[in-house]
Amino acid sequence: MSATLDGSVASRVKALEFRAERAVRSLRAGMHRSRDQGSSTVFSEHRPYRPGDDLRRLDWRAYARSGKPVVRRFEQEAQLRATLVLDDSASMNWPAPDTADHKGDAAVTLLAAAALLLLEQGDAVRLLRLSDREPAPYSSGRSALPAILRRLSEPFQAMGEAPAMPLGAQLQRTSDGSALIVASDFLDVLDAPIPWRTLVTRAPRVVAFQVLHKGELEPDAREARFVACEDDAFIEADFERVREGYTSALQAFCNTLRSDAQLAGASLRLARSDEDPVLVLASAFGSGVAMRTERH
């Protein structure tokens, strides 16, 4: 796996910004909203003054305008903890390693860029590979990036090797309230659905990248023996005869996956393995970020 970020990607990804969509509970200061309101500089709301309130929070200007004493409330800026989830199953190890637009490489690049972005923002990041029993511990600061990249560069599961646990179960098992950034083809959703609602309830933000290769979107094959990557199933078919049905099934699958995620509050973005990872991250992390990226 490619474990490095080229300079272009790194420089461009630094211009992005990943923000939690909901308040973050954290003991460390950061750029994300905290669930605890306090003395941060981000104004939250007014409320009527009650005896015993800190007079320093009294908004004199508002009192002068309305004649009613009100107290200013502020959101506390917190450090975000994010879990980067890499689907390292055999289906992601496709096409053959070291071929162009390898799904695994694309996923690694996306997560590496996301890690860089988060670490640059001062957030804590940990990496979870699908084949891992336990996720790595959180780490923050730029110095944490090499270790994450090394973990990302570890080999994927080989052809025919089934994942130890479905992705949804792994996510649910390891969810600890941190933001989730997942790169997977989500193909095992056909067997085990992702508990999006549970994940979104626990995490301040859930962003998923459905990484697919163009060879999956538009297979270039006629009559062949199509074999599965994670078991010994096969189908002998003349693909031209079923192309339409396959395309429909794939589209339906992707749409369902995306709508399920969005209904739960997560965002899921289809990421072709030949797409620019920065643009993929930009569009997934938010339009404002994308604007910043363009300006940069």
Add this chain to the structure above:
Amino acid sequence: MGFATPLALLLGLLIAGPIIAHLRRQRRLPVHPLPTLRLLEKALAEQRRRFVVRDRALLVLRILAVLAVALAVAGPFFWTDAAFGDGRATSLTVVLDDSASMETVFEDAQDRAIATLDALDTDSRITVVAAGAPARVLGSELSVAAARSLIREQRVSDRSTDLVGAARAARGSASMIPRLLVLSDFPAGQETEWPRIESAFEVLRESGPNRALLEAESIPDPTRGGALSLRVRAFGPPGTAEVRAFDEEGELLARADLTFDDVRQGTLTLALPAASGPLRVELEAAEGEGRLRDNTRWLAAASSGQQVLIVEGLPATQSSRYLQRALRLVPNVGGQAIAPRVVDETRVARIDTAGFDVVFHSSTRNAAVRSRALLTCGAQTRRGAGEGAFGARLGASETGTFTLSESWPGLEGVQARRRCRLSDVEGEVAMRWSDGMPALVVGAEGALLGTSFDDVDSNLPYQPGFLPMVHRLLTTLRAPTAPGGRFQVGERVTLPASTSIDAPSGERIVVTGPRTFAEAGRYEVLGSEPRAFVIVADSSESTDRFGEVPEQTRQDARSGRSRRPVEGWFFLTLGLLLLAEGVLRERSPARSGAAG
């Protein structure tokens, strides 16, 4: 079903080919790992069951295709009841036996012939030969459709069988495959050499009981003075059957039971009254008998022998008594006995005079004069009687003393007190009066006597030459063929042009020339002069005596069976199987499974 080349069935072992190919097929396909296999599987989910069926169907089709090849090469055929049912264009001669014995099976023969035609190629040319005697070529080189119509139009006749003539007439065309189909009951005595071409002989024989009159003959009964004995010989299963005899007006004359012996033969003699015209003899039919026409026979005349009729013009004086006596005394004429019969002139119209060889009109008015007759001059004889055929015409009666000057031997002393003048003489003048007037003129078909046979007018009956004269007149006037008025079916009967005839079937026939009659029975010739003749069927057509069916020149055509090759259908099936296989293979998108 059979196979022309059974060893070719070993090709069926090649069904292992598609099975092995089917098993090895999956290894020939390139392997293409696809992470989204589940989606491909989902896309195929709706069709998968059908595809599995198709996959199996492909295997079955290929196996069937191999079997079809093996079967087609083996030359399969079915035994078919239709001869020559191979559909090839051929030159077929159909010999259809339309003789009397085919009566109950003739429609079957027609159906069989048409079934054979239907199995032929439409370019075939057909010759149809009827095997009823005499064998006739009904149509030559006909199209199948025309031959079909011709065969359907045929009716069974009362003819005897002429397979020998039919074999002579059967010829195949050299332009196409010559073939011969014979449909007959193959009666005994008709064994013949058929053309050495591909032949089929279909035997159609009646299976039910049959009774038939083989012979019916009336003969004078000398013990009963002019009465007849009717001798009947019949054919039928053991038992008894009644025989009845009728006159021509349907009046029952006699009946008796006839017993058939173990060899299915029976004879009977019936005593009939003396006065009898044409007779109809009937044999009681057996229960369930299908062939009824041979249970009836017509007898042309009342008796056999030289039939002589004396028409008595003066029954009160018995003017013909000397003639009657002379006829009993004259020796046989032409080897046949003389059977004279006397009838009053007033009743002659009720008698079929056609059955008599010679008619003597004794002192009659000559109101109904026919050929082969002798007219005499009597007191009431009508002036002007006689025609050209008689060689003269009777003139006025005159009395006096007349002596023969020219006469036959023994008649030189004849003297007459009354005579008729004979005018317009064209015939041979056999005797002449002393004054030169002809006394006896013999024409082409009749004679005129210028006096009577009675001793009232002359002493002719007393002359020693009287008996020889009667004999000579009989010899001269009798019909050239005997017995008269009786013909075999198929025999040519020559009648005067534009003669109307009532056939036994009731059909009225206008004869415009020589005609061949195929229906047995009594034919009434209409006109001023009552006449009739009888067509008699060959009795052998009723006896159910069967001969050998010819050996085949082609083994498979025996007993009307033939091979109908069906390899074409197998080739067609093969083509369809291959077509279906191609379509199925083209439309079969997938098969799935799990490796290992």
